[in-house]
Amino acid sequence: MLKSEKKSLIRFLLIYLSSTFFLFALAGFMFYNYEKEHLLDKQKDILSHKAQKIKTEIRALHNTFDEDLTYPSYPSWKSAIYDLDKHYIMGTFKEKKSIGEADSFTEGNRLFHIGSVEPHYLGAAYLLVTQEIDTVPMWELKKSIYIFMILAGIIFSILGIFLGRLFIEPMRDSMEKMNRFIEDTTHELNMPISTILNNIEILESSDDFVKREELNRIEIASKTLSRIYDDLTYLNFNHKYHRNIKHVNVSKFLQERLVYFSAMAEVKRLKVNVEIEDDTYLDIDKNDLIRVIDNLISNAIKYNVVGGSIEISLSEKSLKVSDTGVGISKQDIDLISQRFKRANQSEGGFGIGLDIVNQVVNYYGYVLDIRSKFEEGTTMEIRWEN
Amino acid sequence: MGKLILPLLLLVTGLTATTIDDENILQKECLRCHKAQQIPDDLIYRRYLMVYSTSNRMEKAIFSYMKNPDKKNSVMHHPFFFKFPMKEKLDLNDKVLKKMIKKYLLTFDVKNKFTTLP
Incomplete structure (x- = not known):
């Protein structure tokens, strides 16, 4: 269930x-x-x-x-x-x-x-x-009522479970259908995205290749699609997913992901300032860590203004990503971690990123702190040590 | 000290004298005749008690009967008067009569006769 x-x-x-x-x-x-x-x-x-x-x-x-x-x-x-x-x-x-x-x-x-x-x-x-x-007859009467209540409680509990399952069944069918659809779709998506990205890599590695702007855009779009695919897969299989928690070098991972997102940042002409403490380790599942880092960075890029800047800092206690983007209004900050909630309705994206971040943070008992000023920028900070 | 004892002594003597006087008048004006005529006072008292329940109500009923002795004003059964003659009207003044009735009721009061088993 x-x-x-x-x-x-x-x-x-x-x-x-x-x-x-x-x-x-x-x-x-x-x-x-x-x-x-x-x-x-x-x-x-x-x-x-x-x-x-x-x-x-x-x-x-x-x-x-x-x-x-x-x-x-x-x-x-x-x-x-x-x-x-x-x-x-x-x-x-x-x-x-x-x-x-x-x-x-x-x-x-x-x-x-x-x-x-x-x-x-x-x-x-x-x-x-x-x-x-x-008082003996009164006690006898009370006893009879209590016994009746207990028996009725048992019968109505069984009936309740039976009725509950009966009512939930259509909902379960719909959910199963939807899950199957998402599973199939994501599976179908994986193949073309991988093909596009692999071919771009092959093109880039050839000697006579001159990288054109159009190809750059194709690479970014494909990476975005790839990330969405990863998010969907993560959300869809999250309840069945067995976490493989290991002592992971977060500093190294963060640097790798920055390289991955560099093309996207370049398109928006964003200035990325990085301050990473070397050899910062966390006991975490690799996939969880990738999802958190990817979503924080991609949001900072996506919701930033052209020519803006991004500050990324990693210490022993926290990971902080700040942008100079559109910001989030006060009333939306409480709702932002909710699934499919988008802070800026005009921008694209699924809005599932922050939900994933929130799920991971809750699972590991970290603290997610969102500070934002509308039309000035947002700072997302994850603290694992107080 | 002497000033205090003397009025007390006079008061006690006065009260005792009054009680003895009341008793004498009751005997003379009521019970002597009742005894002579073998009138069952206990029975009369119980009859009034059974009908009127309280001393005040009994007092009023007996007073009313004494002022106007008549079968209608009595609580006794009619056959009672076949055996005992209707009493004549008393020429006592109301104050003394009321006092005598109170004394009469007190003489036969059942409350003093009650006991309970331990």
Whole structure:
């Protein structure tokens, strides 16, 4: 599975599963509260029966004329009687408890029930009965909801993966088609470009050869095409590409590439100032290094003005390429590393160069610093050591 | 010191005398007759308590009955009056009557009789 496919699938699953979880959690919460009320109502009914029992005992007490009236008490629940003005008469509470208007309520972990006493035996108009809430059924209910949520989560995850793959399939087909097209095209391009460049070299090496301006232009155009071909190949195979990281002499490589681009710079009559520290080494894949150097130099040439200058400096800590070209507006600097983004819409090119530079820089953990002033010039600096 | 003890002594003596007076009047004006006629005070008290629930409400109901003794103004069942004659109107003034009713209710108050099992 491609990186982008994986990313899309993960995003889809995240949205799908989080929204499903949210809906289930909401439904579970509502269901729990509804069922909890139902369970509490059952306990209230039991409490109401207990209240009836106490009422009967109070009635019996009312009809006895003994000197001592023993108020009914039970270890698991408490009760109290109140007169018509809701003043406490007697009860088994440690402290006198006042009552309000509600006929049943919860306080902490206790359930309270207030029933009326009619007629008012022993002056009691209200009877308050309380017991600890039996939380076991609530826990059982919670447990059932959690188990249901976990099972639903598993089922919906599987369903989500299946749906995600189903939705991604057309996109994958299109991408595969496009990749195949690019692969085929680049492969087809390679042969004529190589032929042109090889023949120019043969022509240049012959003794009676006089280099003409037209041929020079053909060489530059062919090299540009060759570089575009390399960029496309790099981007297309990047995800499958195995990097062969070696201790590479960057100074030597940079000098070689400068020779390669010299013809292009000459056409624009650019003054190239080079300051290269000898034997600067980096642990890097050669192909990555070529792509970075080529793109930085070719951009500096491409976006420069005729007769401008290029400053190239290499030290142990960084590679810096500055030009006196068109520059980049402030808002474009943030977007410039994006694929196919071109800083100057009027110039040619694929705009994939900076994307490649950015990819390489990110891979090796380097820092890409772009400083530019519109219509004054741009400096691109890659730092590998702070 | 003597100045403080004397008024206190007078106050305590006065209060005790008042309580004894109230008790005497209750006995003389109410309970003596009740005893003679074997009127069940506990039963009457419980009946009023069952209907009116609070002392204030009972006080008002008994006062109203005392001022106008009539079957309609009583909470007792009609057969009660077959056994016990309708009482005659008292010639006590309202203040004393109210005081006696309070004393009567306090004598039979059930709140003092309640106990709970440990």
